[in-house]
Amino acid sequence: MYLYKLISLGILLLYPLTDSFSQSQIPFRQLSVKEGLSQNSAISIAQDSTGYLWIATQDGLNKYDGRKFSKFHFTFDDVTKPDYSNLGKVYSDKQGRLWIIPIDKVPYKFNPDSIAFEPLSGIDDASVLFQDESLNLWIGTYSSGLFCLGKDSETPKQIMPPSEILGVIFNIAQAPSGQILLTTEAKILEIDPKTTKVSTIVPKTMYDEPIRTNFSDILFDEDGRQWVGTFGDGLYFRDKDQPFFQRIDRLPFTDPLPLQLNILDLHLDKKGRLWVATYGNGLYMIDFGQHKITHFEADKHNPRALHYNDVLSIYEDSSGTLWFGTDGAGISYYDEYLEKFNSLTDYQTPENISIEVVRSIAVDHDDAIWIGTSGKGLTQYERASNSWRTFTRDNRNGKSVSSNRIMSLLVDDKNGLWIGTQGGGLNIYEQENRFDHYNDTSRIPLSANTIWNIFKDKKNRIWLGTREKGLIQFDKEKGEIKKYTSKIDSNRGPPSNNIRVITDDDKGNLWIGTEANGIAKFNMAEEKFTAHRKIEGSNSLSHDNIKSLYYDAKGILWIGTNGGGLNAFDIVAQKFYSYTEEDGLANNVIYGILPDEEGNLWLSSNKGISKFSPETAWM
Numbered sequence: 001m002y003l004y005k006l007i008s009l010g011i012l013l014l015y016p017l018t019d020s021f022s023q024s025q026i027p028f029r030q031l032s033v034k035e036g037l038s039q040n041s042a043i044s045i046a047q048d049s050t051g052y053l054w055i056a057t058q059d060g061l062n063k064y065d066g067r068k069f070s071k072f073h074f075t076f077d078d079v080t081k082p083d084y085s086n087l088g089k090v091y092s093d094k095q096g097r098l099w100i101i102p103i104d105k106v107p108y109k110f111n112p113d114s115i116a117f118e119p120l121s122g123i124d125d126a127s128v129l130f131q132d133e134s135l136n137l138w139i140g141t142y143s144s145g146l147f148c149l150g151k152d153s154e155t156p157k158q159i160m161p162p163s164e165i166l167g168v169i170f171n172i173a174q175a176p177s178g179q180i181l182l183t184t185e186a187k188i189l190e191i192d193p194k195t196t197k198v199s200t201i202v203p204k205t206m207y208d209e210p211i212r213t214n215f216s217d218i219l220f221d222e223d224g225r226q227w228v229g230t231f232g233d234g235l236y237f238r239d240k241d242q243p244f245f246q247r248i249d250r251l252p253f254t255d256p257l258p259l260q261l262n263i264l265d266l267h268l269d270k271k272g273r274l275w276v277a278t279y280g281n282g283l284y285m286i287d288f289g290q291h292k293i294t295h296f297e298a299d300k301h302n303p304r305a306l307h308y309n310d311v312l313s314i315y316e317d318s319s320g321t322l323w324f325g326t327d328g329a330g331i332s333y334y335d336e337y338l339e340k341f342n343s344l345t346d347y348q349t350p351e352n353i354s355i356e357v358v359r360s361i362a363v364d365h366d367d368a369i370w371i372g373t374s375g376k377g378l379t380q381y382e383r384a385s386n387s388w389r390t391f392t393r394d395n396r397n398g399k400s401v402s403s404n405r406i407m408s409l410l411v412d413d414k415n416g417l418w419i420g421t422q423g424g425g426l427n428i429y430e431q432e433n434r435f436d437h438y439n440d441t442s443r444i445p446l447s448a449n450t451i452w453n454i455f456k457d458k459k460n461r462i463w464l465g466t467r468e469k470g471l472i473q474f475d476k477e478k479g480e481i482k483k484y485t486s487k488i489d490s491n492r493g494p495p496s497n498n499i500r501v502i503t504d505d506d507k508g509n510l511w512i513g514t515e516a517n518g519i520a521k522f523n524m525a526e527e528k529f530t531a532h533r534k535i536e537g538s539n540s541l542s543h544d545n546i547k548s549l550y551y552d553a554k555g556i557l558w559i560g561t562n563g564g565g566l567n568a569f570d571i572v573a574q575k576f577y578s579y580t581e582e583d584g585l586a587n588n589v590i591y592g593i594l595p596d597e598e599g600n601l602w603l604s605s606n607k608g609i610s611k612f613s614p615e616t617a618w619m
Contacts (some may be wrong), residue, residue: 026285026296027304029203029338030328031055036069038062042325043076044089045315048110049096052407053317056090057330061100072117074102078312078327080279083214083231085170085264086127086142087312093131101126107139122156123147130172130180132193138180140169146182146191159196173216176224176240183215183228193600203228203236206244211236217266221274221288227450235276248286248293255293257284267314269322277311283324298329302347307332316350344371344381353388355379362409362417370417372406378419388497391435402427410454410462416476420464428476436476444479448472455502455510464508471512471522484522484529495520495531503549503557505571511557513546519559519569532569532576540569542578549600550593556614558601560590564614566603579612586610 032040035378039059046054051547061072076088089101098110100117107126108117122440125144128238131137135151137160146160146169167185174180175190182189188201203211213233220226224240235257236245248257265277274286282297283306299305308326315323346356360372369381377392378401381514394400403424410418419427425439425446438446446464453465461481464472470485471494486493510522518533518541534541543564550558559567565580565588580588587605594602601612 001081019595026294026334027325027343028296028332028334029304030330030332032306032307034387035330036487037330038069038071039076040330041327042312042331043078043327044091044313045323045325045331046090046092046098047315047317048092048098048460050593051318053323054090054092054098054100055325056088056102059088063100064198074100074117076101077103077105079314080262080264080310080327082262083406084168085216085231087125087264089129089529090145091129093129094135095131095261099129099137101129102434105142105201121151127169128171130174132174132180133178134193135194138171138172140182141324142168152561157189160189160198163196168214173218173220175226176220181218181260183218186212187213188218188228196406198275203238203245204243206246208244211245216263219266219268219274221268222272222289227266227274228277229266230261232260234259234261235263251291253286253291253293255295257277257286257293264312265314265457267316267322269316270320275314277314277321277324279310279312279327282309283311301351304347344369349379350388353379353390359405359407360409360420362411364411364417365415370409370411372409372419373404374406374422375404377401377404378406399436401429401435402437402439402501407450407452408454410456410466411457411459412462418454418462422450422467425449426451426454426464426474438474438476438479444476446472446474446480447483452498452500453502453505457504457510460506463502465502465512466497468497470494470497471499471502471510490557492528494529496523500546501549503551505551511549511551512550513559514544515546518544519546519549519557534564539576541576542580547589548593550595552595552599552614558593560593560603561588566590568614584610585612 003539031037039057041058042055044056050166051442055062056076058075058078061074063070064156077086079086091099099109105126106124107120108119110117123139125141126139127142130142137149139147139156143162145158145162145165147156148159149156165184169182169184171183180191180193188203188326190199190201201528213230215227215228216231224237228236235248238245261281262279264279267275272288276284285294296306308329310327311324312327313325316493321333324332326332344355345353349355354376355371355373357374358371359374362370367383371379377390379390381388391401393404403421405422406419407422408420412418417429425437427435427437429435438444439449440447448466448469451464452467455463463476464474466472470483472483473481475481484493485497494512496514496517499512500515501513503511508524511519513519518531520529522529534544545562545563546559547562548560555571557569557571559569565578565585568577579585587607589606590603592604603610603612
């Protein structure tokens with residue numbers, strides 16, 4: 001038998017995540033009260049040194065082990081205004097200690113031995129916690145100044161009195177130079193951690209105009225640029241060698257970022273992408289490598305969209321999973337290891353676009369995706385612009401698509417789209433909004449009205465597998481070049497006129513799969529068909545109803561059947577091997593077979609996708 005490994009995936013898969021290009025291509029999962037979260041306002045999130053996730057809510061501190069929640073009886077502030085926020089905190093420092101700032105604004109440290117939180121004396125007005133590279137813990141307050149807890153200290157020391165700050169410390173960060181930065185009301189404070197000398201920065205634009213707003217967050221990207229979020233005035237950045245701040249539209253990004261965003265949190269992930277959490281406008285991802293800004297919003301029609309547009313916090317755990325705390329739908333999270341592929345479904349399409357029952361898919365030379373459906377017409381998706389169009393039959397327009405049932409698609413060398421329909425013959429789309437029709441009444445006639453498969457061989461000849469009209473070689477200028485049917489010559493014709501699928505081998509032969517009569521090799525030089533069918537009690541096909549074919553580089557013909565699983569045909573040895581649900585397939589109906597670069601075969605079925613991994617030898 002053939003050595004193999006099988007992995008079954010119970011979802012519909014289309015595109016790898018590395019090709020993500022729109023909101024629909026980052027699917028979010030959810031943790032909410034339905035999954036056991038104590039309350040749906042996920043104010044702050046952190047992971048401790050043992051891997052547990054901690055979530056601060058208005059009704060309890062939640063500890064999550066990946067399956068279930070346990071609750072600690074603390075409550076947390078959740079106040080956001082157009083120019084201000086008062087949000088509780090949970091924070092894990094570099095020494096593995098877990099801290100919280102609940103509603104009483106006292107910092108507490110978790111004691112894992114007693115499984116209790118112990119208050120830090122001397123502060124009852126804390127707003128934020130941050131540990132620097134020297135392991136000093138900085139504690140900002142709402143109106144009591146700035147404190148620092150040294151690495152080996154038990155008592156915090158006041159570094160700045162309230163008179164030097166005059167307001168709330170919203171966030172704390174450390175610059176690449178080592179300086180400590182505080183975002184406050186209308187200014188940024190810079191502190192030398194060695195001398196505690198303080199400098200006041202009033203951010204200005206390149207036109208020397210002060211930026212009059214409250215600053216919510218600050219961080220530095222991999223190029224040393226300083227990014228500053230504001231309450232109600234959007235996002236600014238400053239290059240490391242420049243004294244002034246700019247809007248992001250000064251950089252070469254493909255998409256705009258609104259100016260008046262109320263930004264509550266910024267996060268630079270492990271891939272160098274900047275995430276922007278807003279109140280009311282969802283989530284933004286800034287990809288510096290692709291110069292692209294992607295906007296994520298809640299969508300009631302898409303359960304895998306961001307779940308709420310008020311995003312309070314962002315956290316990235318040790319595995320790279322991104323957690324987004326919302327103010328009404330719990331946590332939306334994205335784990336790329338759970339989402340190996342992207343899907344396109346009706347949830348992601350506009351209201352007037354339907355891709356419910358997909359029969360065929362093709363990608364043209366412009367990278368547009370064409371989707372043929374069973375009854376809903378032909379849909380084009382342009383990934384670059386994230387735009388959709390559907391073409392349906394219009395009896396008033398003789399140049400519309402001739403049928404809404406699209407069975408097969410092929411893109412030719414000149415980027416023309418060949419469209420095989422059920423009941424409407426062949427269409428070719430080469431000019432904008434114009435479909436050229438080929439059927440039994442067209443100027444260039446085609447005898448078949450249903451085209452199950454369109455195949456281009458190694459000599460660029462186009463072959464049509466049809467319903468009840470056999471195998472046809474077709475040219476769009478000349479029409480039917482050759483036609484092979486069992487009715488014309490039962491000895492030399494195909495075993496059936498109902499041909500579902502076509503492929504070729506490295507010897508120049510065509511292979512066809514039929515509706516109910518197995519497979520056949522077509523020797524084009526001799527114009528001779530050799531059939532192979534299921535024969536009880538002998539080495540043969542496991543089923544005569546054929547759905548898919550693939551010929552690999554080792555000379556093996558892979559055959560997907562309608563009920564008999566996957567067959568492998570060693571053409572040289574003339575021997576069949578079969579693999580079914582008993583061997584690990586998700587289902588015995590194999591609609592499609594696609595190879596990957598590593599030699600695996602991906603099999604689509606009624607129960608999702610199976611990854612089939614052939615090894616290198618027969619046994």
